[in-house]
Amino acid sequence: MSGKTLYDKIWDAHVVSENDGEAILYIDLHLIHEVTTPQAFAGLRAAGRKVRRPDRTLAVADHNIPTEGQALGVDAVKDEEARLQLKTLARNVADNGIEFFPMGDIRNGIVHVVGPEQGRTQPGMTIVCGDSHTSTHGAFGALAHGIGTSEVEHVLATQTLRQKKAKNMLVRVDGQLAPGVTGKDVALAVIGEIGTAGGTGYVIEFAGEAVRGLSMEGRMTLCNLTIEGGAKAGLVAPDEKTFEYIQGKPAAPKGAAWEMALSHWKTFFTDEDAVFDRTVVIDGSALVPMVTWGTSPEDVIPVTGTVPDPESFATPDKRAAAHRALDYMGLTAGQPIAEARIDRVFIGSCTNSRIEDMRAAAAVVQEAFLHGRLVAPHVKAMVVPGSGLVKEQAEAEGLDAIFKAAGFDWREPGCSMCLAMNPDKLQPGERCASTSNRNFEGRQGRAGRTHLVSPAMAAAAAIAGHLVDVRALLSETAQ
Numbered sequence: 001m002s003g004k005t006l007y008d009k010i011w012d013a014h015v016v017s018e019n020d021g022e023a024i025l026y027i028d029l030h031l032i033h034e035v036t037t038p039q040a041f042a043g044l045r046a047a048g049r050k051v052r053r054p055d056r057t058l059a060v061a062d063h064n065i066p067t068e069g070q071a072l073g074v075d076a077v078k079d080e081e082a083r084l085q086l087k088t089l090a091r092n093v094a095d096n097g098i099e100f101f102p103m104g105d106i107r108n109g110i111v112h113v114v115g116p117e118q119g120r121t122q123p124g125m126t127i128v129c130g131d132s133h134t135s136t137h138g139a140f141g142a143l144a145h146g147i148g149t150s151e152v153e154h155v156l157a158t159q160t161l162r163q164k165k166a167k168n169m170l171v172r173v174d175g176q177l178a179p180g181v182t183g184k185d186v187a188l189a190v191i192g193e194i195g196t197a198g199g200t201g202y203v204i205e206f207a208g209e210a211v212r213g214l215s216m217e218g219r220m221t222l223c224n225l226t227i228e229g230g231a232k233a234g235l236v237a238p239d240e241k242t243f244e245y246i247q248g249k250p251a252a253p254k255g256a257a258w259e260m261a262l263s264h265w266k267t268f269f270t271d272e273d274a275v276f277d278r279t280v281v282i283d284g285s286a287l288v289p290m291v292t293w294g295t296s297p298e299d300v301i302p303v304t305g306t307v308p309d310p311e312s313f314a315t316p317d318k319r320a321a322a323h324r325a326l327d328y329m330g331l332t333a334g335q336p337i338a339e340a341r342i343d344r345v346f347i348g349s350c351t352n353s354r355i356e357d358m359r360a361a362a363a364v365v366q367e368a369f370l371h372g373r374l375v376a377p378h379v380k381a382m383v384v385p386g387s388g389l390v391k392e393q394a395e396a397e398g399l400d401a402i403f404k405a406a407g408f409d410w411r412e413p414g415c416s417m418c419l420a421m422n423p424d425k426l427q428p429g430e431r432c433a434s435t436s437n438r439n440f441e442g443r444q445g446r447a448g449r450t451h452l453v454s455p456a457m458a459a460a461a462a463i464a465g466h467l468v469d470v471r472a473l474l475s476e477t478a479q
């Protein structure tokens with residue numbers, strides 16, 4: 001018999017019962033936020049039940065909160081529905097004894113930033129949340145994925161989830177990434193390669209020298225975008241970087257428990273003789289910074305490239321979609337993408353709002369600033385740290401001062417302009433270089449135009465006033 005993959009091992013360790021290819025999985029960590037939980041708690045209440053494991057549940061307020069004036073509290077939130085959702089969450093967690101970081105608490109932030117930051121996310125765990133980008137936590141070698149609201153209710157009530165096992169896919173990224181190429185670029189390149197449906201039915205394990213070379217932040221970015229490739233979840237096997245990241249975090253095991261946890265975590269890797277159902281190999285050393293040109297994350301090209309001709313696509317459906325995307329995006333086939341003039345820059349979201357992302361963007365801004373360059377006069381640029389703790393750390397390092405001096409808006413944590421569910425939105429027709437993960441029509445505001453890029457690329461675009469190869473901007477300022 002062949003060996004097991006990392007996914008097989010986590011799965012096997014959590015099966016409570018299995019019947020006809022369907023299993024009941026034990027859930028180690030349930031993350032919750034204000035948008036996808038009100039009905040679940042209402043259902044629980046109607047059934048006269050309480051949350052089964054409040055100690056394995058953690059709540060944040062992130063999607064619909066404003067990114068300024070958070071100290072004023074929920075009553076200051078202008079949108080009525082948002083205010084109601086936030087108050088409902090506060091009541092539900094209080095009724096059930098669940099740990100909650102409310103808006104304004106320094107530990108609050110985007111759910112997928114907070115879990116790892118608190119040390120709640122650990123290798124070998126099963127982690128769910130009523131949120132598609134739960135795949136982020138797979139960076140720690142945890143089986144993590146989004147669930148629907150009825151499943152949220154099921155997990156609240158039972159701490160288990162009904163699941164069918166997915167197939168195993170290996171995405172191996174070989175070689176070393178060139179300077180200026182980041183986890184975000186790898187993630188976009190993978191989606192460009194497999195397409196948004198390429199991962200359907202699979203759990204993807206990322207391996208190879210380039211993946212091992214990524215920091216935990218980079219791995220989180222990579223796993224975050226796995227869902228945009230259609231996969232159930234993304235995984236990176238834990239290693240010394242993983243353990244180092246977790247050590248000392250508030251919820252990390254301490255003392256003898258740390259040693260026990262370590263030896264348990266070290267069992268979570270794919271056996272040499274394990275067999276994957278599909279393997280994709282990418283040459284990491286050949287990658288360049290990526291940017292999306294259309295309205296799907298698979299519409300991706302190197303920043304050095306040109307907008308594709310819709311007629312070059314293979315099927316009538318793809319051709320029609322590309323025509324529509326170019327029309328929506330206000331772009332012309334054959335145009336160098338780096339010529340597209342932008343109106344807005346958004347550095348934030350659960351994809352790219354961690355301290356390393358802040359540092360990468362600030363480094364570009366500082367370099368340009370030293371050569372007398374600021375945010376281009378026609379661009380409105382904002383930086384939104386992923387949590388209060390990221391914000392605090394960035395401020396301790398003086399990153400906020402760099403951003404502000406160059407003309408960026410420095411905001412309070414939340415999902416912000418990643419999705420148009422709070423006051424941070426694009427105006428119709430505005431073009432934005434964004435570090436988030438979705439470029440769908442209307443995603444950042446009605447008729448808004450989104451180009452997905454890395455933090456360094458977003459910072460460079462803010463300075464240049466158009467999409468630009470960050471490497472070109474930096475070599476230009478160095479002269």
Ligand SMILES: CC(C)[C@H](C(=O)O)[C@@H](O)C(=O)O
Binds near residue numbers: 035036131132146
């Ligand atoms: C609001 C929430 C359900 C949604 C998700 O599941 O992903 C959001 O986080 C998003 O990114 O679109």
Ligand code: SF4
Binds near residue numbers: 111131133436
């Ligand atoms: S930052 Fe964006 S992608 Fe992430 S959870 Fe919030 S809305 Fe979803």
